[in-house]
Amino acid sequence: MTFKKIPQSLGEDILEGLIKSQVYKPETNTNIDLEEVALAYKIVPKSVLTWAIIEFGQMKMGGVKEIPIPFKLGYQITVNKHSQDVFSGELYLNGSIATRFKFKPLVGIALVTMSALELYDIPVEEKKQEESHVFSINDQLIDAKINAIVMEKLLMQNMISSIVDKTIRERDAIKRLIELREKEAHKEDHIDHSVMESEAEDELEEDNKKESIKKLKDFLNKKSKEKIQPIQNIDKSITCDCGRVIHKNASNIIKLCTCYGEFMDTKLEIVKNDTKCTISFPKDFGINNMEMLLTLLKKNN
Numbered sequence: 001m002t003f004k005k006i007p008q009s010l011g012e013d014i015l016e017g018l019i020k021s022q023v024y025k026p027e028t029n030t031n032i033d034l035e036e037v038a039l040a041y042k043i044v045p046k047s048v049l050t051w052a053i054i055e056f057g058q059m060k061m062g063g064v065k066e067i068p069i070p071f072k073l074g075y076q077i078t079v080n081k082h083s084q085d086v087f088s089g090e091l092y093l094n095g096s097i098a099t100r101f102k103f104k105p106l107v108g109i110a111l112v113t114m115s116a117l118e119l120y121d122i123p124v125e126e127k128k129q130e131e132s133h134v135f136s137i138n139d140q141l142i143d144a145k146i147n148a149i150v151m152e153k154l155l156m157q158n159m160i161s162s163i164v165d166k167t168i169r170e171r172d173a174i175k176r177l178i179e180l181r182e183k184e185a186h187k188e189d190h191i192d193h194s195v196m197e198s199e200a201e202d203e204l205e206e207d208n209k210k211e212s213i214k215k216l217k218d219f220l221n222k223k224s225k226e227k228i229q230p231i232q233n234i235d236k237s238i239t240c241d242c243g244r245v246i247h248k249n250a251s252n253i254i255k256l257c258t259c260y261g262e263f264m265d266t267k268l269e270i271v272k273n274d275t276k277c278t279i280s281f282p283k284d285f286g287i288n289n290m291e292m293l294l295t296l297l298k299k300n301n
Contacts, residue, residue, distance in 0.1 A: 027083035030103040040107035044114050047071075047150045052110040054154050055079075056087065070153060072117050079109065091116050234270055234277050238300045246296075254279070260289050268293075 023032040040049070051070065059065060059081040069075040069091070075098070079089040087109055088102045101112045114120065234254075238247040244257040254268040263285060271278040281290060 025083055025086050025103075028086050028103055030086065032085065032105050036111065037105055037107055040111040043120075044107065044110045045119060048110045048114050048119055049107060050151060051154055052106060052113070054158055056081070056106060056109060069113065069117065070150060071113075071119055075117060077109075077113065234272070234297060236300070238297065240296060254293075256293075259292065263289065 023034065024030075025032060048071070055067060056065065056079050059079070061081055061083055064078065064080045066076065066078040069077055074094045076092040077089060078092070079087055081087055082103070085105045087104050087106065088100075089109070090100050091098045091113065099112065099116045101108065104112065234247060235250060236247075237245055237249055238254075239245050240257045240259055242257055242259050246257055247254050252270045252272070254270060256263050256266045256268065258264050260266070263282065266282060268282075269280050271280070279293075
């Protein structure tokens with residue numbers, strides 16, 4: 001029921017060697033008393049040691065665990081892991097602190113639990129080294145059955161915890177995958193809308209260009225059909241409909257009136273030759289202004 005095979009496999013003096021040495025833990029500035037470790041391996045029942053290893057052996061540093069003790073009803077234990085193989089905690093009986101322990105190794109938890117709950121082996125009288133310990137067959141069967149029940153319960157708890165942890169991880173992974181897919185779908189939808197808007201803007205701009213070109217062609221065709229007669233000579237005074245004289249006899253200058261808006265008082269130079277007259281218009285003078293002036297000159301020609 002206890003770890004009696006340790007001396008047999010490692011040598012009879014292994015526990016004595018452990019007793020004579022200590023292990024320093026810089027994280028807590030404490031020493032692990034290996035005499036206590038050796039004592040635990042000698043006297044603590046295997047079921048108690050196995051329980052302590054399964055429940056607290058995989059704890060993370062800084063972790064805290066609170067569980068009921070399966071060996072007696074009403075007992076509960078809280079364990080805090082300070083560093084590698086350094087633990088502290090309390091044992092409770094019906095909600096009240098039964099005992100405390102500080103800076104103990106993992107097997108020390110089993111030793112404290114055994115002592116607090118009085119989980120001792122069946123007493124055996126010490127005999128000579130060459131004589132073996134004698135247990136009754138019935139006691140061995142009872143102990144083996146109890147150990148099997150405790151081990152089965154501990155392994156079942158460990159398996160349930162593993163399944164729960166795995167289920168939680170799978171659920172979190174599925175949730176994360178759904179979130180990523182939603183983000184990707186939203187991003188693709190946004191890109192599609194952007195592309196559609198850009199294509200629509202391009203089409204609108206292309207339609208505007210086509211419309212502008214069509215209007216320009218229509219205007220040029222219209223002007224070509226009007227057949228405006230060229231002005232042969234400008235050699236007399238010309239008065240605008242508003243009553244202002246814009247050209248004087250034999251002058252080479254046309255001075256515009258208010259009818260031409262922002263070009264009022266603008267002077268246009270007339271270049272004469274034997275067959276025709278040429279007028280230089282300012283930039284952005286506009287087709288309408290040109291039409292109005294040429295019509296006036298033609299009328300007074």
